[in-house]
Amino acid sequence: MPIFQRLVPENILQNLDDALCNPHLEFDAEVETLPCYNGVTGKLLFRSPTPGARRVSRRRLRALLARDVDIRWGMSLKRISQLENGIKADFENGTSIDADYLLGADGISSRVREMLVGAEAAQPQGSGFLFATGINQFEEAEKTGVIVNKHPVAALMMGTSSVGGIGVVSAKKRLDNKSTWTTFWVKIWRGEAIDLRGRAALDHVKKRTAPLRDEFQLAIDWTRQDSYVSVNEMKYWVPVAWDNLDGRATLAGDAAHPMLIYRGQGFQHSITDVDNYIKALEHLHANVGAGNKVSRVDVMGAYDDEVVQRGATAVEQSLCEAEKSLDINTVKQMLMATKGHGK
Structure with missing residues (x-):
């Protein structure tokens, strides 16, 4: 953040909250950490400190940084x-x-x-690692609560031939109504290169990959067929x-x-x-x-x-x-x- 703050004009920094995924948070040591859970037992493996870090919407940050720029x-x-x-x-x-x-x-x-x-x-170059992501807005606030209660920003699960992640994309709307919030899930595993979108991508994740556990699998199971889902190979x-x-x-x-x-x-x-x-x-x-x-x-x-x-x-x-x-x-x-x- 210090370098970013030095590079970006003050009027942009003043509006940085507009790009935060969850602007309602009280940032402390608990929030400024990324917990990782054991994919076998479900127990906490470690917490990776992220002091000063803020999870932002890439789309909203891009729009913010584009202000007054001739594009x-x-x-x-x-x-x-x-x-x-x-x-x-x-x-x-x-x-x-x-x-x-x-x-x-x-x-x-x-x-x-x-x-x-x-x-x-x-x-x-293709890495041989596939990356899937899904975006959900659950009508049932309880489902969103399950994701948020794991961690109000994001959490990971590793160690069973795949990686899972869940978190909040947008909580800009009503704080007291989590059915208006948007959450995400991601999954990483090794496989042959594919490029899928929508229902085909969701079906592939559900039927062709080993399940995760607990909230990380529930986020996938709860995904509607019309939700945004994609699968592609990570490249480098x-x-x-x-x-x-x-x-x-x-x-x-x-x-x-x-x-x-x-x-x-x-x-x-x-x-x-x-x-x-x-x-x-x-x-x-x-x-x-x-x-x-x-x-x-x-x-x-x-x-x-x-x-x-x-x-x-x-x-x-x-x-x-x-x-x-x-x-x-x-x-x-x-x-x-x-x-x-x-x-």
Whole structure:
């Protein structure tokens, strides 16, 4: 949070509660923790401290951060090329934009990454781990209460060849009526790559995967056929050095180091990327303004080197976390158990 708070304008931070999944919470040591339960016995395995962390709706946070930003939706990048004093981006709709720098933050299937390392080398790899998620708004407040009582933010279950998770997506409506709240469940297991939505996804989870236990299985069992459910394979890309076009183009976030969703590392590393990128640009501009000769290639090259090294470590760690999370004998060896959610 400290880095995020430094990067984001005050008027956005003042409205951050608008993006919280459960803004009614009194945040304390109990709430600021992620409990993990034994998939065999149902007993608590460990609690992973998350001091200062806040679970947010990705959609609402994106909308909040987009305020006062000039976003051109629906534009697909066609090519990037160097200019004498900058860089040019051409788009499929015929639009061209000249800029001093280009930062590719366009996700796991980044087009910018393809252009900097080559299409084949840029392809994300299948992990062999499937990820399912379901979104529920139960008409019966008692069912929502079962989820919330496990933990008011989120809880996990591990160790039986699968991982389960439950929690709150949105409690923005009436505090006294949990039938208006939205909850979620997730499930992770090893399997062949599939991509399913809706009823087909729910049927696959119910019929083709081993059941969880207690509240984690109830959340799945209670899911209506018309609920949002998806199943797909988690993918990753271990970063390698890229051509930064003489310090004019680089990558950040999932474009630079897409990883499996363990310990919230993807978002944390994305924030670090942006912080380092801004510092690199500030360093360049400060020295140019002072008449000093600073190499753009060296400064941005140092940014790239750090992102590649840190990102590669984080991606490999996420794969290791996934392996350990499926076996009850190795769950407590996970970084989530020994180190928590910090980088």
